[in-house]
Amino acid sequence: MKPRLLVLSLGGTITMVPSAEGGITPKLGAEELVASVPALADAAEIEARSPFRLPSPSLTPEDLVAVAGEIDAAFAAGFDGAVVIQGTDTIEESAFILDLLVEGDQPVVV
Structure with a gap:
């Protein structure tokens, strides 16, 4: 049986695509990233x-x-782990906060 994994995308450069105004904007979601x-x-x-x-x-x-x-x-529902996708500017802060707040022994990768 394969492990159940939750993948959450919060945005960041990895999710950005060109905008109509000429810049870039975070548009891709977790679904598109996983499908790639x-x-x-x-x-x-x-x-x-x-x-x-x-x-x-x-x-x-x-x-x-x-x-x-x-x-x-998700962990209460039986998921075996989680991956959080986000930009790198605040990745350390996000990892710290999630380490403090997330209950359970399942791994969380940021």
């Missing part, structure tokens, strides 16, 4: 969600509290 690596389906049963599509400096502590709650709910 088809071999992931061989390794795990993946549920992809995109609670936010923001540049990482725009993430607030309240946003990360919501992400921690979503991860906790």
